[in-house]
Amino acid sequence: MSEPLHHVIEPSTRRAIFHLSFATFASMTIQRLCDPMLPQLAQEFQVERTQAAHVISFFAITYGLMQVFFGPLGDRYGKYRVLSLATLGCSLGCLGSALAWSLPFLVFCRVLTATCTAAIIPLGLAWVGDSVDYQIRQETLAKVGLGSTMGIVAGQLVGGLLTDTLGWRWAFGAVSAVFFVVGWVLWSNPNARSENQGLPNPQEGEVSLSFVINAKAVLAKPRARRLMSFIFLEGCIAFGALAISATHLHDQQGLRVSLAGTIVALFGLGGVIYMIWARWLIRRLGETQLIRVGTIAFGVAYASIGFAPDWVVDLVAFTLAGFGFFMFHNTMQALATQLDPNRRGTCMALFACILFGGQSLGVVICTELIPYWGSGVVLVCAGLMLTLIGVTLPMVVEVGQHKGALA
Numbered sequence: 001m002s003e004p005l006h007h008v009i010e011p012s013t014r015r016a017i018f019h020l021s022f023a024t025f026a027s028m029t030i031q032r033l034c035d036p037m038l039p040q041l042a043q044e045f046q047v048e049r050t051q052a053a054h055v056i057s058f059f060a061i062t063y064g065l066m067q068v069f070f071g072p073l074g075d076r077y078g079k080y081r082v083l084s085l086a087t088l089g090c091s092l093g094c095l096g097s098a099l100a101w102s103l104p105f106l107v108f109c110r111v112l113t114a115t116c117t118a119a120i121i122p123l124g125l126a127w128v129g130d131s132v133d134y135q136i137r138q139e140t141l142a143k144v145g146l147g148s149t150m151g152i153v154a155g156q157l158v159g160g161l162l163t164d165t166l167g168w169r170w171a172f173g174a175v176s177a178v179f180f181v182v183g184w185v186l187w188s189n190p191n192a193r194s195e196n197q198g199l200p201n202p203q204e205g206e207v208s209l210s211f212v213i214n215a216k217a218v219l220a221k222p223r224a225r226r227l228m229s230f231i232f233l234e235g236c237i238a239f240g241a242l243a244i245s246a247t248h249l250h251d252q253q254g255l256r257v258s259l260a261g262t263i264v265a266l267f268g269l270g271g272v273i274y275m276i277w278a279r280w281l282i283r284r285l286g287e288t289q290l291i292r293v294g295t296i297a298f299g300v301a302y303a304s305i306g307f308a309p310d311w312v313v314d315l316v317a318f319t320l321a322g323f324g325f326f327m328f329h330n331t332m333q334a335l336a337t338q339l340d341p342n343r344r345g346t347c348m349a350l351f352a353c354i355l356f357g358g359q360s361l362g363v364v365i366c367t368e369l370i371p372y373w374g375s376g377v378v379l380v381c382a383g384l385m386l387t388l389i390g391v392t393l394p395m396v397v398e399v400g401q402h403k404g405a406l407a
Helices: 011-032 035-044 054-065 067-077 079-098 103-117 120-131 134-164 168-188 211-219 222-252 257-264 266-306 311-337 341-373 375-396
Strands: none
Touching: 011 079, 011 103, 011 120, 011 134, 011 168, 035 054, 035 168, 035 222, 035 257, 054 067, 054 103, 054 341, 067 079, 067 120, 067 211, 067 341, 079 103, 079 120, 079 168, 120 134, 120 341, 134 168, 134 257, 134 266, 134 311, 211 222, 211 341, 222 257, 222 266, 222 311, 222 341, 222 375, 257 266, 257 311, 266 311, 266 375, 311 341, 311 375, 341 375
């Protein structure tokens, strides 16, 4: 696909990107909101925690599956327009969650929210790819990524704090209001009504509007298949461990849910720190070392979390875990955008679909293993496995070919 010829972001596009960062913030907030809620949800609805965890696993499954729908829909009717309407839809799903009278209805509302949330980050990244010149695209994506990374902090923090004070329903109500305001602002942007979404693509006629056909074309490449396999493992291991982290602190160290959620939120803070230093680190390390150093940092951090004698150790460990994970994750994301530049939207949809498919399995595996191994052992094993992936991946998937693109 031919790259844009201009290097200056127009004011309307700059405003759209700024608003989009708030949408990704809300999107990630709602994804992580339930992590510290599991003990309270299980108690209120009188179910096992493995059943309460369906509010996380079903969300992830739906999020992954809906990429198949939103990829072609965004291409057909406009990426920014579709994600604007989807953001408003998230407000309705969160409002229903706040009013849920049973666990099945809460899970249903979470599925509805996930259906709409699925459009925001992948279509947002694809829209930036269509609208911003390649030479400045990476720094622009970092700004959008900063919003989603801060959303992890907000999700853990708001979920834990409001659950312990006003109640978990208020957490959903607060995020519902955020989605409504952000969605209205997005829809008010001229990009939401523009029929010409993004920059012209002279090869557009060669790309089908069918997600299946485009996905087959991407996955026909051996390198794409190998990379997507590692992405699935990334979601399974990293997000599975993250989902049970607050519960681990609550059970093993006796921390209140609000404090446990606040500590786990430092994972997102570590990501924010990485985003701030990303440009410098990318230039100094390159793709291979970003992957290896990032996963080793994650492994060391979770080894500490699993057997930390005091919660003070967790303050540093979760910050380090987030820093290392996003060092690895953003490199994987950049590699995915280069698999097939002519089908970048499909690549990002596949990335999200496979990543959150792995997350859904990881949450189930981690929660099921806790009664047998204990949460500490599960977290340590997760850290070791992601470290092994980081060491192995550069030998299996060609990396380091786009260092200039990442800088």
